[in-house]
Amino acid sequence: xxxxxxxxxKIFPARGRGSAGTVAASNLNFEIPDGELIALxxxxxxxxxxxxxxxxxxxxxxxxxxxxxxxxxTDLPPENRGVGLVFQNYALYPHLTVMDNIIFPLGNLRGKxxxxxxxxxxxxxxxxxxxxxDGLMDRRPSELSxxxxxxxxxxRALVKMPRVLLLDEPLSNLDARLRLQTREExxxxxxxxxxxxxxxxxxxxxxxxxxxxxIVMKEGVIQQIGKPQEVYDSPANLFVANFLGTPPINVFSAxxxxxxxxxxxxxxxxxxxxxxxxxxxxxxPEGFIPDENxxxxxxxxxxxxxxxxxxVVSFSDYSVNEKIRSIISSESKIDLASAxxxxxxxxxxxxxxxKDTEERILFDIG
Amino acid sequence: xENKSAKGWLYLLPAIIFLGVFMVYPLIDVFVYSFEEGYxxxxxxxxxxxxxxxxxxxxxxxxxxxxKNTFILVVVTVPLSTLIALGISYGLSSIKxxxxxxxxxxxxxxxxxxxxxxxxxxxxxxxxPYTDGLVNLILGLFGVSPIDFIDGPYWAKMFVLxxxxxxxxxxxxxxxxxxxxxxxxxxxxNAARIDGTRPFRIFRKITLPMISPMxxxxxxxxxxxxxxxxxxxxxLFGTNLNAAEMNTIVGYVYDMLYGNSGGYxxxxxxxxxxxxxxxxxxxxxxxxxxxxxxxx
Numbered sequence: 001x002x003x004x005x006x007x008x009x010k011i012f013p014a015r016g017r018g019s020a021g022t023v024a025a026s027n028l029n030f031e032i033p034d035g036e037l038i039a040l041x042x043x044x045x046x047x048x049x050x051x052x053x054x055x056x057x058x059x060x061x062x063x064x065x066x067x068x069x070x071x072x073x074t075d076l077p078p079e080n081r082g083v084g085l086v087f088q089n090y091a092l093y094p095h096l097t098v099m100d101n102i103i104f105p106l107g108n109l110r111g112k113x114x115x116x117x118x119x120x121x122x123x124x125x126x127x128x129x130x131x132x133x134d135g136l137m138d139r140r141p142s143e144l145s146x147x148x149x150x151x152x153x154x155x156r157a158l159v160k161m162p163r164v165l166l167l168d169e170p171l172s173n174l175d176a177r178l179r180l181q182t183r184e185e186x187x188x189x190x191x192x193x194x195x196x197x198x199x200x201x202x203x204x205x206x207x208x209x210x211x212x213x214x215i216v217m218k219e220g221v222i223q224q225i226g227k228p229q230e231v232y233d234s235p236a237n238l239f240v241a242n243f244l245g246t247p248p249i250n251v252f253s254a255x256x257x258x259x260x261x262x263x264x265x266x267x268x269x270x271x272x273x274x275x276x277x278x279x280x281x282x283x284x285p286e287g288f289i290p291d292e293n294x295x296x297x298x299x300x301x302x303x304x305x306x307x308x309x310x311x312v313v314s315f316s317d318y319s320v321n322e323k324i325r326s327i328i329s330s331e332s333k334i335d336l337a338s339a340x341x342x343x344x345x346x347x348x349x350x351x352x353x354x355k356d357t358e359e360r361i362l363f364d365i366g
Numbered sequence: 367x368e369n370k371s372a373k374g375w376l377y378l379l380p381a382i383i384f385l386g387v388f389m390v391y392p393l394i395d396v397f398v399y400s401f402e403e404g405y406x407x408x409x410x411x412x413x414x415x416x417x418x419x420x421x422x423x424x425x426x427x428x429x430x431x432x433x434k435n436t437f438i439l440v441v442v443t444v445p446l447s448t449l450i451a452l453g454i455s456y457g458l459s460s461i462k463x464x465x466x467x468x469x470x471x472x473x474x475x476x477x478x479x480x481x482x483x484x485x486x487x488x489x490x491x492x493x494x495p496y497t498d499g500l501v502n503l504i505l506g507l508f509g510v511s512p513i514d515f516i517d518g519p520y521w522a523k524m525f526v527l528x529x530x531x532x533x534x535x536x537x538x539x540x541x542x543x544x545x546x547x548x549x550x551x552x553x554x555x556n557a558a559r560i561d562g563t564r565p566f567r568i569f570r571k572i573t574l575p576m577i578s579p580m581x582x583x584x585x586x587x588x589x590x591x592x593x594x595x596x597x598x599x600x601x602l603f604g605t606n607l608n609a610a611e612m613n614t615i616v617g618y619v620y621d622m623l624y625g626n627s628g629g630y631x632x633x634x635x636x637x638x639x640x641x642x643x644x645x646x647x648x649x650x651x652x653x654x655x656x657x658x659x660x661x662x
Contacts, residue, residue: 058556079562091553095575105561
């Protein structure tokens, strides 16, 4: 089921006199192709959960329309939209067993769709097998681990075969190891059912690893939509560049003159067709190449070895971040006794942004 | 470790002494008195021991009347007040505007003096040579002939007593239930709404089980409270409850000790022990049932 949001705006009314309302979502326009897994990504308070609630129907938009396929569902109450929603805290009914939790939505069906109890149980067991909790059907939620509860919540959302599956921060209550496992699970379940899925997260790792497409939001406004790798390789503005990637991108205060990028007086990179002026230069950690004759010189801090990666911590007066982190291959030699480290840069890993609007400035890559 | 537990007992000592002297010792004493025939508290003498005291009160028509009254009161007011309180709290939690105003109004009886309220009820219900009372005036509009609710037939007096009791116990139950309802996470309702659950099913399958611990707490304390009813009857019908056929078990105990026909601590003790065993039995049954139906 294709999902289309068109000029969707949500303004929460102001509390108290004199203060303006809060714009949680501002003029959102996007289309989710049938069967895709989409991540709504952004820091807390960016309007991603609101957007999810608008799609589910729990909240009404101030303006704009929502379509599922060709149906306009903007004015439909949640129960008539055919959505499944997994809550951040799962919201499993604590007094019901896993089985009863999963068949709860089926008990609401009326008329022709009404099922007998054995039919419901059969259906619930099918879904439980899909999410691999069929051995736990008689337990109560309090007797399950976080990951198992999560699966029950997904099973409950899936049992009515919703047209759209919505997940609100599905992994935030799990520990790190379980989070890795569960995100693979979500991907697998989504692939097997083929249900269009939207999930909300503030964790860029999560979004990058399992989604077909990510939507980066900030303060209710969409910053960029695209495939994870595209967004990473070509951020539309400084916010997106900063938000994606671990370790975070390194931002320098720099300038362009004569198609050359200058950081602290030395020309560090050729930037053909870039206009002259003050810029932010953002360099991915993997964009640094240790080079004795390299143009970018930084004060050397220390080496951090994180498994297979070696990260060089260095400092520069022109860096916006306190520390500059660059990831280098472990073969590269760094002279720890030296006070400075010199780098040359990979042009594809360097992005320029306007100082005022923080929008991207493109340059030709030779 | 031993040192630690000695310290623990030391801290508990004041409470243990207090409870021992003022609760446990009197309880045992009452139990002993109930088997001592013709005990006189002034001379501390008695004729003999045995079950005569129990036999006496179980053949006393006033006691049997009191037991009957108490049971009617319990059976009518506990379920009724709990149901009404549930209805009102559910209503309160569903509305936004004026909620606090209504909450205050429903809570007022709790901070009002029992005897003052009894007086107001008398004015509402009493029939005098000068006026039939407000309730009778209203009933008159529907063509019902005036009834004396305070000095009239048994059922009319019982009705007023039950009505009054329900009214008096409501605020506390409403208070407890509104806070219980407020503590049910909004997410459960949202989850149910997404699945298209109808309001009645939400109430029965989600709200009710979620507040069931509080509900059972109210039922159990409600039973105990209703069995111990006394002051309400006094407020409405005066101190001579035997004459008004409106006595309760606690009233009977009091009368046996201090009333006009009083001065019989042995009979009073026996009646108190009978009441104690009834309350204990009912509470045990309640707890057994609640264990089956409350999950957390």
